[in-house]
Amino acid sequence: MIVQVHGFDWTIYAERVMPAFARWLIDKDETAIYQLFERTRCSLEEQFLPEPMQRLRVWRRASTFVDALPRGPHSRREYVKLCSAEQFTLLGDHYLHHHTPHLYQQSPAVRTVWGAIIEEYCLPWFYTPDTESGAEQVASATGESEENAQTVRSELVSLLHAAGLAELAREVGEQTEEVERFEWEPGDDVEPAGSAGSAKVARSEEPAGIEEYDLYAGEEDGNAARQKGIHLGPHSNMLQLRGWLAGISIRAMALFEYLTCGRRHVPFGYEPGEPFGAYCGYLTPGEAGQLAMILRDVKPPSQSEVEKDHKSFHEQQTTGSDTLRLIDEVLPANAHELLTAVRRAARQKLGLICSVD
Helix, strand or coil, X not given: CCEEEEEECHHHHHHHXXXXXXXXXXXXXXXXXXXXXXXXXXXXXXXXXXXXXXXXXXXXXXHHHHHCCCCCHHHHHHHHHHCCHHHHHHCCECCCCCCCCCXXXXXXXXXXXXXXXXXXXXXXXXXXCCCCCHHHHHHXXXXXXXXXXXXXXXXXXXXXXXXXXXXXXXXXXXXXXXXXXXXXXXXXXCCCCXXXXXXHHHHHCCXXXXXXXXXXXXXXXXXXXXXXXXXXXXXXXXXXHHHHHHCCCHHHHHHHHHHHCCCECCCCCCCCCCCCCCEEEEECHHHHHHHHHHCCXXXXXXXXXXXXXXXXXXXXXXHCCCXXXXXXXXXXXCHHHHHHHHHHHHHHCCEEEEEEC
């Protein structure tokens, strides 16, 4: 399992995504949430499932679950807190609060809807280097979703032919041709946020002289770019990063636990390795700014220091010394990446969110 952190557009999340969930859970009004979900990668990938598998689509299962939710006075109050980004965050520390707002039963389908929408609208680092406008992120997501849909259709046609389902492959191919012939006319001439031109401008606005981890290496591959976050490595690295931060500031350690260690709940649960349900924690823009301020003068350990410390640790493990160090006390190999993520998020006034894939 690899841990990644991503920029988190809190404005879109708090003002658009979670209010849509509130209308869905409280009033059974799925209009807004479905409009968000239908553009996601998850929805596009499921469009061309064979007919016998249509009943397994995520939206159908999630809608059935939400329709059956209890909606008495107590449940409605719970849903209001659950779907308020601010209230839920205040109650989300499970070390501090015994009860965090939640559904009476976790639904993998609802969790997938939430995660797919987060991926599509709230992770600006997925699409373009330094765009700070949430509206531009949504526009960029739409164009990228259309490209993904065409890729999915093409792959599906190939699989159907390989399975000997030539007639069904022909029907899907005809639908693909109809989609490709459709001409979309945008309502304005603004260049999309994810275009090469705007990316070029955004990169040029980076302050000079700051050496950072390359967030955007490998962007030529569309799927790789979509999954791009800043890698912090396996779970053992989180122990080392947390121990290193504890030596700098207790608050820095606690904020890191909110982000990566499961100390803060997410609204619909967390399941590591799920395609869209692997988000395990987050920081608000204010919290990311606090962490950046605490770490403003901190320098990461050098590669040689890390290698020397790791070698010393493993030698102690093999010799059976009575003064064995804990893995938490070893210098972290990914401190530079963490500092890059925190400082970039603070400059862009973004939060941070963590996924475990």
